[in-house]
Structure formats: C-alpha cells, structure tokens
Amino acid sequence: MxxxxxxxxxxxxATRITPGFALRPEDIALAAEQGxxxxxxxxxxYALRLGDDALxxxxxxxxxxxxxxxxxxDVALGNIALDQLGHARSFLTYAGAAWGKxxxxxxxxxxxxxxxxxxxxxxxxxxxxxTIARQFIVANYQFPLYRELTKSxxxxxxxxxxxxxxxxxxxxxxxxxxxxRLAGGTAESRRRMEAGLKxxxxxxxxxxxxxxxxxxxxxxxxxxxxxxxxxxxxTGAVLAEAELDVAGHPMATGGGRHGHHSEYLGPVLAEMxxxxxxxxxxxx
Amino acid sequence: xARNMQQGGRxxxxxxxxxxxxxxxxxxxxxxxxxxxxxxxxxxxxEPRDWMPEAYRRSLVRQISQHAHSEIIxxxxxxxxxxxxPSLKRKSILMAKVQDEAGHGLYLYSAAExxxxxxxxxxxxxxxxxxxxxxIFNYPTVTWADMGAIGWMVDGAAICNQVPLCRASYxxxxxxxxxxxxEESFHQRQGFEILLELANGTPEQRAMAQDxxxxxxxxxxxxxxxxxxxxxxxxxxxxxxxxxFSNDELRSRFVGMLAEQVKVLGLELPDDQVRFxxxxxxxxxxxxxxxxxxxxxxxxxxxxxxRLERRRSAHEDGAWVREAAAAYAEKQAAQHTAANxxxxxx
Numbered sequence: 001m002x003x004x005x006x007x008x009x010x011x012x013x014a015t016r017i018t019p020g021f022a023l024r025p026e027d028i029a030l031a032a033e034q035g036x037x038x039x040x041x042x043x044x045x046y047a048l049r050l051g052d053d054a055l056x057x058x059x060x061x062x063x064x065x066x067x068x069x070x071x072x073x074d075v076a077l078g079n080i081a082l083d084q085l086g087h088a089r090s091f092l093t094y095a096g097a098a099w100g101k102x103x104x105x106x107x108x109x110x111x112x113x114x115x116x117x118x119x120x121x122x123x124x125x126x127x128x129x130x131t132i133a134r135q136f137i138v139a140n141y142q143f144p145l146y147r148e149l150t151k152s153x154x155x156x157x158x159x160x161x162x163x164x165x166x167x168x169x170x171x172x173x174x175x176x177x178x179x180x181r182l183a184g185g186t187a188e189s190r191r192r193m194e195a196g197l198k199x200x201x202x203x204x205x206x207x208x209x210x211x212x213x214x215x216x217x218x219x220x221x222x223x224x225x226x227x228x229x230x231x232x233x234x235t236g237a238v239l240a241e242a243e244l245d246v247a248g249h250p251m252a253t254g255g256g257r258h259g260h261h262s263e264y265l266g267p268v269l270a271e272m273x274x275x276x277x278x279x280x281x282x283x284x
Numbered sequence: 285x286a287r288n289m290q291q292g293g294r295x296x297x298x299x300x301x302x303x304x305x306x307x308x309x310x311x312x313x314x315x316x317x318x319x320x321x322x323x324x325x326x327x328x329x330x331e332p333r334d335w336m337p338e339a340y341r342r343s344l345v346r347q348i349s350q351h352a353h354s355e356i357i358x359x360x361x362x363x364x365x366x367x368x369x370p371s372l373k374r375k376s377i378l379m380a381k382v383q384d385e386a387g388h389g390l391y392l393y394s395a396a397e398x399x400x401x402x403x404x405x406x407x408x409x410x411x412x413x414x415x416x417x418x419x420i421f422n423y424p425t426v427t428w429a430d431m432g433a434i435g436w437m438v439d440g441a442a443i444c445n446q447v448p449l450c451r452a453s454y455x456x457x458x459x460x461x462x463x464x465x466x467e468e469s470f471h472q473r474q475g476f477e478i479l480l481e482l483a484n485g486t487p488e489q490r491a492m493a494q495d496x497x498x499x500x501x502x503x504x505x506x507x508x509x510x511x512x513x514x515x516x517x518x519x520x521x522x523x524x525x526x527x528x529f530s531n532d533e534l535r536s537r538f539v540g541m542l543a544e545q546v547k548v549l550g551l552e553l554p555d556d557q558v559r560f561x562x563x564x565x566x567x568x569x570x571x572x573x574x575x576x577x578x579x580x581x582x583x584x585x586x587x588x589x590x591r592l593e594r595r596r597s598a599h600e601d602g603a604w605v606r607e608a609a610a611a612y613a614e615k616q617a618a619q620h621t622a623a624n625x626x627x628x629x630x
Binding site for chain 2: 063
C-alpha cells in the first residue's frame with residue numbers, strides 16, 4: 001500500500017484504519033503548513049459549517065457515555081461520537097488553514113456567534129428516543145451529503161468526505177434500527193419515539209437551505225437543497241415502516257449558518273471551552 | 285449443558301478447608317475432580333464445559349464480576365472530563381478510552397456468563413449495592429491532571445495486576461485479559477503523556493500534575509488489595525492458578541515502576557520511604573492507610589453514593605429501552621415463524 005498522501009481511498013475499510021492510510025487531522029494540518037492544502041475563505045467557511053455540526057453533535061453524544069440504557073449502547077453512541085469528533089477535527093483543521101488557525105483555536109476560542117452549527121445539532125439529548133430522533137435526521141442528511149461531497153472539486157473536502165461517508169453509513173443503520181425498534185416495541189417506547197420526533201423534526205428544515213455561500217461554492221460544495229428529495233424518500237420509507245407520522249410538525253426558523261443560534265449552544269460551549277480558556281496558550 | 289455444569293458443581297466438594305466432604309462423590313464427579321486436579325497440576329486451562337469445583341466457580345464469578353463492575357463504574361470518573369477535555373485530540377483519546385472500558389466490561393461479563401451466571405443478575409447486584417468494584421473509583425476527578433494520573437497510576441496498577449491474569453487457569457478469563465491488557469497499556473501511555481505535557485507546561489499546569497500524583501498515589505497502591513497477611517482469598521486463588529503473585533509482591537513491583545517513571549516526568553512521589561532494598565531485591569514504600577481503604581470499601585468514600593446512583597439511574601432510565609428492544613425482537617421472531625409456517629403450508 002502506498003504511504004503517500006492518499007486522500008480518501010474509497011476501498012479502505014472504515015473500521016480498520018491503518019496509520020499510513022487514514023486521513024488524520026494531523027495530515028491535513030501538515031498539508032496546510034506545506035501549502036499543498038490551502039482553502040479559500042468560502043471553502044473555509046463551508047468546512048466550518050460541517051465541522052461545527054459534527055463537533056457540537058460529538059459533544060452532545062459524549063455525554064451519553066456511562067449513561068446509556070445498555071452497555072452496547074455506551075459503546076455504539078461512543079463510537080458515533082468519536083466518528084463525529086474525527087470528522088469535526090478534519091473539517092476544522094482544514095477550515096482553519098484558510099485563516100491560519102488550528103482546530104483547537106477554532107473549537108475553544110471562538111464566540112457563540114462565530115459558530116456555524118445548525119440548530120438540530122445543538123438540541124439537548126433528551127431521553128434515548130429524542131437522541132435517536134436527532135441521530136435519524138442527522139444520518140439521513142449527512143450520508144447523502146458526504147457521498148456527494150466525495151465528488152467535490154476541492155480534493156481535501158472530497159477526501160474528508162470519503163472517510164466520513166463510510167462511518168455515517170453505520171450511523172444511518174444504527175438510528176434506523178432504533179427508530180423501528182422503539183416504534184414497534186412497547187406502547188411506552190412508541191410514545192417516546194413520537195415525542196422525540198416531535199421535538200427534533202422542526203430542525204430538519206434548516207439543513208436544506210441554500211444561501212449565497214453555497215451558491216458561490218459551486219462544485220466545491222453540495223447545495224443543501226439538492227439533498228432534500230433523497231432525505232424525504234429515505235426517512236419516509238423508514239417512518240412508513242414504523243407507522244410514524246411527521247407531516248404535522250412545523251419547521252422552525254434556523255439561522256445557525258449565520259451565527260444565530262438556539263439557547264442551547266451557549267451552555268454547550270461554556271462547558272467545552274472552560275478549561276482551555278482558563279489556560280490560554282497552554283499546551284495539552 | 286449449563287444444567288450439567290451446575291449439577292457437577294453442586295455435588296462437588298466445597299473448599300476443602302471450609303466444608304469437609306460428607307457424602308461420597310459420584311463416579312462422574314470423582315472423574316471430574318481428578319481431571320480438574322490434573323489440569324491445575326499441569327498449569328493448563330479449565331474450559332467452561334469442564335467439571336470444576338463449586339468453590340472454584342464461585343471464586344471466579346466473584347473475581348470476574350468485580351472486575352467487570354470496576355470497568356463499568358470506572359467509566360464515570362473519566363467520563364466526567366469528556367465534555368471539558370482541553371483539546372480535541374485529548375477529547376478524542378479520552379472518549380476512546382472510556383469506550384474501551386465499556387468494551388472491557390462487556391468481555392468480562394461474557395466471561396463470567398460462561399460460569400452460569402447472567403449479566404442481568406450481575407448488574408442487578410451492582411445497582412443494589414451488593415457487589416464490589418475497585419475502591420479507587422470512589423475518589424473524585426477534580427482536575428484535568430486526574431486523567432493523566434488515572435491513566436499512569438490506576439491503569440498502571442491494573443496492568444501489573446492483570447498481565448499475570450492472562451495466564452489464569454480459567455480459559456475465558458485469561459483470554460479476555462489478553463485483549464484487556466493490550467488496551468490498558470495504551471491507556472497507561474496516554475495517561476503518562478498527559479502528565480508529561482502538564483509537567484512541562486506552565487507552573488500552574490505543573491502544580492496540577494503534582495497535585496494529582498499526590499492524590500492518586502496511595503489509592504493506586506491499595507488497588508492491589510490488603511497486605512498478604514490480611515488477604516483472605518489470595519492463598520486459594522494462587523493454588524488454583526488464578527492468581528500468580530501475591531498482593532504485596534505486585535505492589536512492590538508497581539512502586540518500582542512508578543519510581544523510575546516519575547523521574548522522566550520530573551515530578552515526585554508523595555512517599556519519602558520509596559527505595560530499592562538490595563537484600564530482598566524488592567521495592568519498599570511507606571505505610572498505607574488501610575483504615576481509609578476499609579472505610580471506602582465499606583461505602584464511606586467520597587463518591588460511593590454518587591457512582592452507584594449514576595449506574596442505578598442509567599440502568600433504570602434505560603429499562604424502557606431494553607423492554608422495547610425485547611418486545612420488538614419477540615414480535616419479529618413471531619412474524620418470522622408465521623411466515624415460515626405459511627411457506628411450509630404453501
């Protein structure tokens with residue numbers, strides 16, 4: 001196997017990553033330093049959106065570890081959190097290269113209004129059903145997004161997406177299985193699954209909104225609206241099998257892409273950033 | 285098969301010291317015992333289908349389930365810092381580590397299940413406060429440096445304890461330990477690296493590292509269990525080739541390891557009596573507060589109630605999810621059976 005920078009070999013397994021082969025944030029940082037991967041500001045801003053979504057979700061999911069309903073779910077949710085954190089690190093490292101910042105400078109020293117996460121990712125975990133509802137929407141959005149992004153005209157975005165899409169494929173399976181189980185399990189689990197979807201569904205709308213940035217990106221990014229039909233079809237098939245109805249849930253106004261966040265982001269950042277900010281400039 | 289195992293065990297002699305054999309062994313049990321004794325004498329492995337004395341089985345269930353519980357409770361003090369980890373790389377490593385511990389708990393519960401006890405029973409005993417787990421997890425993690433000290437000292441002590449267990453006479457336990465030890469050694473290195481980074485950081489970071497080493501030193505030495513003259517289960521465990529070295533032997537080895545590695549960190553151990561005794565070829569250390577150990581073990585440590593409460597609430601809050609999964613699986617199986625019946629009829 002060749003050891004050179006082989007961004008996103010789609011034949012590599014997502015679960016068995018050999019050191020010389022996987023795209024690590026450190027490789028991206030090195031490429032940026034050597035000037036072989038230098039995003040323009042638009043690509044940087046786009047990478048920030050994707051990275052912030054994944055980072056805030058990882059932060060949320062990380063809270064489940066040691067609190068899950070079953071040990072297997074401690075492992076599964078931990079895995080998903082780790083995957084998301086890995087994607088966040090790659091996207092943020094690349095985004096940072098646009099402005100000469102590291103992943104940690106972006107994660108720990110930006111203000112709330114400088115984050116670009118969509119509201120869905122900021123929503124509290126709630127009970128297990130609410131977390132599954134959020135995962136179900138996220139995975140059905142991220143899977144086609146990353147699949148399409150592998151065709152990006154920006155080779156680094158394509159490479160990050162190539163690694164991410166294989167992992168998100170598992171997240172999709174995990175959330176689908178749980179939606180079916182909870183909907184078809186007991187009356188209690190069905191009630192909770194319905195309530196979870198009611199809480200999370202309104203935040204799906206924001207994910208598919210185009211704006212000036214996504215228009216300017218052209219072939220480097222993926223137009224959010226272009227993913228909507230597939231999202232409707234793939235979620236629709238599972239919801240139909242589970243006999244769940246989301247048609248009545250109104251869509252909420254988002255704004256995360258432009259720094260207008262839910263009330264939930266502030267406390268998430270306060271907790272995440274506290275130690276790093278206590279010792280600015282320190283190494284860890 | 286499980287029933288045979290149970291029966292074989294029940295009519296078998298208990299620990300010879302505590303319960304003399306009153307009834308004659310059946311021919312089957314006598315053959316089983318002879319085979320068991322031969323396996324132990326050859327230092328070979330006992331497997332789940334082999335006949336084994338009831339006391340051996342009980343002793344293993346106690347040890348393996350305590351070990352599994354320790355992994356599960358041990359997730360909490362570290363999970364406490366996942367959301368606050370000071371860099372994304374550290375966050376990622378810490379998350380992976382705590383996830384590994386859930387995995388260790390899973391293999392160990394599975395190993396214990398081969399002895400005829402269920403994970404549900406073990407979990408129920410844990411949340412009811414009837415099962416033990418390593419006392420060290422009843423101390424709080426108050427600073428980031430505690431992630432370093434736990435990795436270096438607590439996982440380090442666990443490795444000293446567990447490497448010999450890879451050769452434990454009970455096959456499923458020994459094999460689970462091989463995998464656990466590989467991951468533990470990664471955990472120890474990441475802990476050491478955290479401390480090294482802090483020790484070479486700002487004066488405040490260095491002080492944070494020293495403070496954590498001070499707090500975790502004695503509790504980590506006590507992880508090896510009471511001194512040899514006060515360790516009721518050790519002798520029998522050694523005779524059965526479950527345990528290979530005594531508590532004090534392992535503790536002394538561990539102190540030697542710390543004494544060398546602390547120099548690389550440029551920190552100090554909070555014990556001025558640590559020295560290598562050239563005559564006994566053993567590392568010596570200062571007195572340990574076994575009263576405190578007993579207090580914490582008896583449930584009066586700083587975090588005992590908190591740890592159990594968290595496990596209990598996670599278990600209870602998750603009950604509806606487990607019930608839903610079971611109900612769904614049952615419905616799926618029924619549908620499957622009905623579909624097969626229809627196919628057969630057609």
